[in-house]
Amino acid sequence: MDNEPSTISYKMNRLNQLFAAKKENLLSIYYTAGYPALNTTVDIAEALEKAGADFLEVGFPYSDPVADGPTIQHSSEQALENGMTLNLLFEELTELRKRVSIPILLMGYFNPILQYGIERFCTKAAELGVDGIIVPDLPMYEYEALYSEHFIKNNLSNIFLVTPQTSPDRIRKIDELSNAFIYLLSSSSITGGSLQLTDNIKDYYKRIKAMELKNPTIIGFGITDSSSFKKACEYANGAIVGSKFVKLLAEENYMEKIPGFIEAIKF
Amino acid sequence: MKYGVNEHGYYGDFGGAYIPEMLYPNVEELRQQYLTILNDASFKAEFDDLLKNYVGRPSPLYHAKRYSEKYGANIFFKREDLNHTGSHKINNAIGQILLAKRLGKKRIIAETGAGQHGVATATVCALMGIECVVYMGEIDMARQAPNVSRMKMLGATVRPASSGSKTLKDATNEALRDWIANPVDTHYIIGSVVGPYPYPDMVARFQSIISEETKKQLVEHTGKQLPEYVLACVGGGSNAMGMFYHFLDDESVKLVAVEAAGKGVDSGHSAATTFLGQEGVLHGSRTILMQTPDGQVVEPYSISAGLDYPGIGPQHAHLYKINRAQYVSVTDDEAMNAGLLCSQMEGIIPAIESSHALAQLEHMTFKATDNVVICLSGRGDKDLDTYIKHFNY
Ligand SMILES: Cc1ncc(COP(=O)(O)O)c(C=O)c1O
Numbered sequence: 314m315d316n317e318p319s320t321i322s323y324k325m326n327r328l329n330q331l332f333a334a335k336k337e338n339l340l341s342i343y344y345t346a347g348y349p350a351l352n353t354t355v356d357i358a359e360a361l362e363k364a365g366a367d368f369l370e371v372g373f374p375y376s377d378p379v380a381d382g383p384t385i386q387h388s389s390e391q392a393l394e395n396g397m398t399l400n401l402l403f404e405e406l407t408e409l410r411k412r413v414s415i416p417i418l419l420m421g422y423f424n425p426i427l428q429y430g431i432e433r434f435c436t437k438a439a440e441l442g443v444d445g446i447i448v449p450d451l452p453m454y455e456y457e458a459l460y461s462e463h464f465i466k467n468n469l470s471n472i473f474l475v476t477p478q479t480s481p482d483r484i485r486k487i488d489e490l491s492n493a494f495i496y497l498l499s500s501s502s503i504t505g506g507s508l509q510l511t512d513n514i515k516d517y518y519k520r521i522k523a524m525e526l527k528n529p530t531i532i533g534f535g536i537t538d539s540s541s542f543k544k545a546c547e548y549a550n551g552a553i554v555g556s557k558f559v560k561l562l563a564e565e566n567y568m569e570k571i572p573g574f575i576e577a578i579k580f
Numbered sequence: 581m582k583y584g585v586n587e588h589g590y591y592g593d594f595g596g597a598y599i600p601e602m603l604y605p606n607v608e609e610l611r612q613q614y615l616t617i618l619n620d621a622s623f624k625a626e627f628d629d630l631l632k633n634y635v636g637r638p639s640p641l642y643h644a645k646r647y648s649e650k651y652g653a654n655i656f657f658k659r660e661d662l663n664h665t666g667s668h669k670i671n672n673a674i675g676q677i678l679l680a681k682r683l684g685k686k687r688i689i690a691e692t693g694a695g696q697h698g699v700a701t702a703t704v705c706a707l708m709g710i711e712c713v714v715y716m717g718e719i720d721m722a723r724q725a726p727n728v729s730r731m732k733m734l735g736a737t738v739r740p741a742s743s744g745s746k747t748l749k750d751a752t753n754e755a756l757r758d759w760i761a762n763p764v765d766t767h768y769i770i771g772s773v774v775g776p777y778p779y780p781d782m783v784a785r786f787q788s789i790i791s792e793e794t795k796k797q798l799v800e801h802t803g804k805q806l807p808e809y810v811l812a813c814v815g816g817g818s819n820a821m822g823m824f825y826h827f828l829d830d831e832s833v834k835l836v837a838v839e840a841a842g843k844g845v846d847s848g849h850s851a852a853t854t855f856l857g858q859e860g861v862l863h864g865s866r867t868i869l870m871q872t873p874d875g876q877v878v879e880p881y882s883i884s885a886g887l888d889y890p891g892i893g894p895q896h897a898h899l900y901k902i903n904r905a906q907y908v909s910v911t912d913d914e915a916m917n918a919g920l921l922c923s924q925m926e927g928i929i930p931a932i933e934s935s936h937a938l939a940q941l942e943h944m945t946f947k948a949t950d951n952v953v954i955c956l957s958g959r960g961d962k963d964l965d966t967y968i969k970h971f972n973y
Contacts, residue, residue: 376744376876377862379756380600386743398874423598424861428875449600450861454588474601478763483604501602501763 326444326468327416328493331368332529332550339551340542340579341531342558343370343420345388346405347397349562354405358413360568364575366415367551370447373402373421380449382505384556399429403437410442418472420447435463445470445493453483457490470494476501477517481524488526495528497521497549499535505556506534508541518548542578554578583828583895583904589777591898594868597776598861602760606768607864609683611778617682618675618785630674631789634707635664639790641797641953646925653946654802657956658794660819661930665700667958668787668819669771673700675786677708680767687711687766691741691755693720693748693815694886694933695727696958697771702736712736715754717747720885727962745879748889752863772816773893776864780893787822794953795826802951809944811836812955813936814853814907815886817893819957824905835905837896838940840882844911851880851888852909854900862890867897883912883966884932886958910939916970918942919960931958932966 331339342361346354358369374389374397381389402419409417419438426434426448438446446469451460456471464471470493475484478501487495497518499508521530532545533553545552561567561574589595589611597607617623631637639659647655660668680688688705690712692698698714705712714731718740721728731738744750752770759768773780773787795805810827812820814837827833842850850856853868860869862877870878870890882888892900899905910918919935922928930938934957946952960967967973 377749377753379753379863380602380760382757383743390744393876400874422861424869424871424877425875427860428858428871428873450598450864452597452599452604455596455598476602476605476763478605479601480605498602502761503602503757 328444338546339367341368341553342366343555345372346402347392347395348388360571362415364572368416370418370420375422382503384505388559406441416444418445423451432463435467439467447472491528495530497530497532508535585781591895594894594897596866599776599864607776614778614782638793653950653952656953661956661959667696669697669700672783672786673704676769677704685767689713689755689758690769691715691751695724699730701769702731702734706734714738715741715751717741717751719746772818773821774816784821787818788825790822791826807951807953809834809952811937813838813933815889817896819955823955837907838936839909840887841909841911842881849881851882853892854907865894867891867894886933914939929960932963
């Protein structure tokens with residue numbers, strides 16, 4: 314580790330500003346672009362910001378989402394059927410920064426990005442006001458060796474996942490390569506499960522806390538309600554709700570229900 | 581090996597381990613251990629013993645006389661169809677179950693398309709008394725029903741993959757999801773030279789017995805170690821990689837990999853990956869992949885359930901790109917006719933997958949002195965229904 318951490322050349326983006334200002338109970342919401350319909354991405358983002366979400370993860374769909382459970386699989390399939398593509402998503406995001414000011418991350422699998430062109434993807438995302446990217450199947454070696462320059466040049470934060478099985482050495486390395494937050498999985502699972510606070514899992518959170526990482530941590534997977542949100546926030550700076558919100562989008566009049574959904578989790 | 585994998589898991593531009601962090605510890609454990617275990621004397625002894633006494637190896641290298649006459653060269657069939665369970669898939673399943681035992685795993689998962697790999701995995705799990713769960717696309721369960729029954733009879737649980745296109749790639753997704761949720765006690769026996777590093781290399785090593793034996797047997801038949809041509813069909817590419825493995829560095833040997841063209845490469849119903857694919861990432865490796873311009877994986881088609889996979893193993897992608905092997909494709913009809921021809925001229929009913937390799941002979945011209953080896957990867961019992969329907973017997 315004699316190299317200077319590459320993070321030095323980043324400027325503060327909205328994520329960094331958020332984490333500098335607020336250290337507890339941060340709430341992030343995940344949803345799939347193009348679900349339940351096209352042209353709703355920015356409307357939903359705006360409603361979530363108004364309702365009190367602190368930052369957002371906008372998923373772009375992929376045909377083979379191996380890290381996702383049935384709810385997000387279904388939303389991805391539906392979004393693809395609706396015709397969602399990266400090109401279309403970027404068109405929908407043209408208005409983003411006129412209407413939404415909280416940090417936005419894009420989340421999706423590597424192959425669609427590879428086809429779009431990773432440099433072009435990063436440039437375009439940054440131009441539209443995106444702050445970070447989560448690509449679950451882009452490994453650390455490839456990120457560092459091949460792609461990190463495009464993220465850094467565009468001031469985009471790459472978010473890494475950590476699971477209860479991730480080794481301390483690897484967590485250190487992830488901390489070094491990260492410059493916004495680290496995404497702690499509540500268990501080794503796909504999306505859509507429930508939060509289990511076994512002794513094992515509590516030890517894992519405590520272990521990570523004791524490492525005094527330079528990046529904040531956010532817990533995701535299995536956060537579904539106020540109780541699981543609050544428990545997660547005891548161990549990290551905040552938490553992410555995904556599948557549970559995607560399920561809300563399947564209901565009628567979901568736009569009207571967004572404020573109540575966020576309120577029920579936060580308060 | 582000149583064409584082997586590098587320390588980061590790459591063959592040229594292809595390979596790697598594009599997996600979510602949840603799978604990292606499982607795959608990393610394998611990466612750290614597989615070569616040590618494979619090179620261990622007790623592992624080798626047990627592997628060799630099972631291949632000999634349980635699988636029935638060495639499989640014969642059969643000099644197909646009537647075929648030789650017809651095609652004007654010395655044609656040999658490497659008879660993987662005579663293996664226990666009826667295909668080459670058992671070689672890999674035996675290797676991986678022994679590895680899983682040494683890693684202390686208590687539970688096995690696998691994906692299957694045609695059901696051959698599922699049957700091979702269920703078989704070795706029965707042999708070792710280990711719990712076995714096989715994921716199979718709902719559509720494949722319907723079209724390969726006898727293999728579903730075989731797996732159940734062998735004691736395996738067969739779980740339908742009902743997501744996405746409900747075929748092999750979705751069964752693979754489901755197996756990966758299972759592995760994510762069971763990171764400590766479970767080993768995933770992948771059925772071909774696909775998946776994240778070290779799988780492509782590990783499976784190739786287990787299948788390399790095919791070419792290792794062929795070299796020796798060819799000397800007995802011809803006095804020469806090296807044939808002029810080696811042919812094999814490619815789904816994910818494991819029988820082909822096993823058949824090519826020990827000939828890769830012998831540059832005089834022409835390697836021919838036969839993909840399934842389905843109803844024709846341009847028909848929209850095809851599985852000819854190198855013709856129709858672009859570079860991409862699926863199931864953990866960077867390879868050549870059938871996909872839309874937006875990077876969504878396209879569902880391939882072939883009459884043969886074992887060949888309709890949208891990708892190929894990363895080492896194949898590399899051999900294709902650098903032209904070490906030639907990649908060709910034959911249609912459903914050509915393959916079916918070749919299956920019939922082989923049945924009636926040699927008394928061997930081949931798996932439809934293997935019939936693809938046989939069909940390629942029609943497109944080649946040989947010198948009378950050429951030695952040509954074709955991997956007969958499996959037997960046609962599982963395909964009788966399909967043959968019968970096709971020829972209206
Ligand atoms: C008899 C036979 N040959 C070939 C294949 C294709 O797989 P691979 O390309 O990995 O050899 C299969 C797959 O099910 C098979 O059953």
